[in-house]
Amino acid sequence: MADTLAQLLVHVDSSARSSERLALACQLAARHGAALTGLYAAAPSFTELTLGAAPSPEYVASLVAIDDAKRARARAVFDSACAGHPVRSAWSELTEPPAIGGFVQQSLYADLLVFGQHDAADPAAADVPPDFVESVLGVCGKPALVIPYAGAVRPVGGTVMVAWKETRESARALAAALPLLRLASQVHVVTFGEKEEPFVSGAGLSLETYLKLHGVRASLHHGGPEPQQVGELLLSRAFDFDADLLVMGCYGHSRAREWVLGGASRSVLRSMTLPVLMAH
Numbered sequence: 189m190a191d192t193l194a195q196l197l198v199h200v201d202s203s204a205r206s207s208e209r210l211a212l213a214c215q216l217a218a219r220h221g222a223a224l225t226g227l228y229a230a231a232p233s234f235t236e237l238t239l240g241a242a243p244s245p246e247y248v249a250s251l252v253a254i255d256d257a258k259r260a261r262a263r264a265v266f267d268s269a270c271a272g273h274p275v276r277s278a279w280s281e282l283t284e285p286p287a288i289g290g291f292v293q294q295s296l297y298a299d300l301l302v303f304g305q306h307d308a309a310d311p312a313a314a315d316v317p318p319d320f321v322e323s324v325l326g327v328c329g330k331p332a333l334v335i336p337y338a339g340a341v342r343p344v345g346g347t348v349m350v351a352w353k354e355t356r357e358s359a360r361a362l363a364a365a366l367p368l369l370r371l372a373s374q375v376h377v378v379t380f381g382e383k384e385e386p387f388v389s390g391a392g393l394s395l396e397t398y399l400k401l402h403g404v405r406a407s408l409h410h411g412g413p414e415p416q417q418v419g420e421l422l423l424s425r426a427f428d429f430d431a432d433l434l435v436m437g438c439y440g441h442s443r444a445r446e447w448v449l450g451g452a453s454r455s456v457l458r459s460m461t462l463p464v465l466m467a468h
Contacts, residue, residue: 191402193220193367197298199291199320200226200266202258203312205304209335210269212463213302215343216333217275220367225278226266227294228259229287230315258315287316288323295328300364305460307337322457325438331364331467336460342432344463347374349431350406351422352395354384357437360467365435366402368465375399375406376429378422380414419455426462438466 198213200206210226217224233251263279270277282290295301303321307313317323325332335341345368352358369375377395386392399406415421426434438453456464 191363191366193217193222193299195298196222196224196300196302197295198224198226198302199304199316200228200262201230201304201312201315202262203304203307203310203315203337205307205310205335205337206262207265207269208341209302209304210266211272212333212335212341212344214269214273214275214277216300216302216345217277218273219345219371222299223276223278224270225280225294225298226270227291228262228279228281229291230255230258230262230282230312231285231287231317258312288320288327291320291324292328295324295330298330300465301325301328301330301332303332303334305334305337305457310337322438322453325466325468329468331361331465334457334460334464334466336462339461341463344368344433345372347429347431348372348376348433348435349422349426349429350375350377351434351436352377352379353381353437355437355439357439357468359437361435361437361465364467365433365465366404368433369399369404369406369435370402372404374429375404376425376431377406377408378411378425379408380411380418380421382413383410417451417455419452420459422452422456423459423461432462434460434462434464436464436466438468 193216196213196217198210213224233254266279284290301324306318306321321332321334348369350362352362396408422434422436436456
């Protein structure tokens with residue numbers, strides 16, 4: 189996995205919090221010298237038409253005008269956000285639905301994706317599937333930074349909390365976060381459950397050694413037995429540390445063409461109070 193951030197891919201739509209998402213992405217890109225591409229991905233209004241009589245040309249034209257206006261607003265927000273930061277930015281649009289498939293294809297060429305948390309109260313939320321973030325994460329294999337839809341969003345990377353577990357997902361998230369962790373003022377690593385002894389003798393590898401080799405100084409905290417509501421506890425511990433970023437694995441599986449999240453991942457994505465960097 190890449191040890192630097194060279195390309196960010198930001199999901200752009202007409203949602204109310206798109207400007208916060210773009211501002212944070214621009215800050216990250218400027219800090220790491222990365223290129224930033226905004227990809228406008230939203231379902232066209234005609235997909236909401238029900239089967240039956242063909243709509244009139246006037247009605248179809250009105251739907252096209254609505255979509256054009258949404259796209260124009262999103263582009264204006266993107267241009268405004270990028271103008272305030274010294275970043276190499278580019279704009280792109282998906283030309284055909286579905287949004288998930290097109291975004292997954294483009295995500296393969298990015299180091300970090302940036303999304304907004306789904307907000308059912310935002311009228312623009314209907315422009316993308318409610319499981320858009322987890323569906324892209326579950327397929328593309330790339331890490332993503334998800335921004336909450338409520339509250340002020342601070343610049344990320346000052347105080348970072350890592351939720352560590354000896355799993356593929358957690359290891360991928362940690363590796364993806366290394367460029368941010370190296371620049372952080374404080375890094376707190378939180379673990380739960382029984383600590384398993386390695387099945388090796390001699391100089392075995394460890395989390396502490398791995399982080400030190402990558403130039404990351406971290407404080408390790410063992411939280412005891414893993415609670416049933418671990419997602420809520422992770423958010424609580426992040427609040428205690430005054431963290432501006434949570435790093436964790438995204439757990440889930442595909443079932444009947446739907447991405448089904450694990451309990452902790454689902455809880456965090458629904459109730460997040462700070463940006464979360466996740467990887468599956």
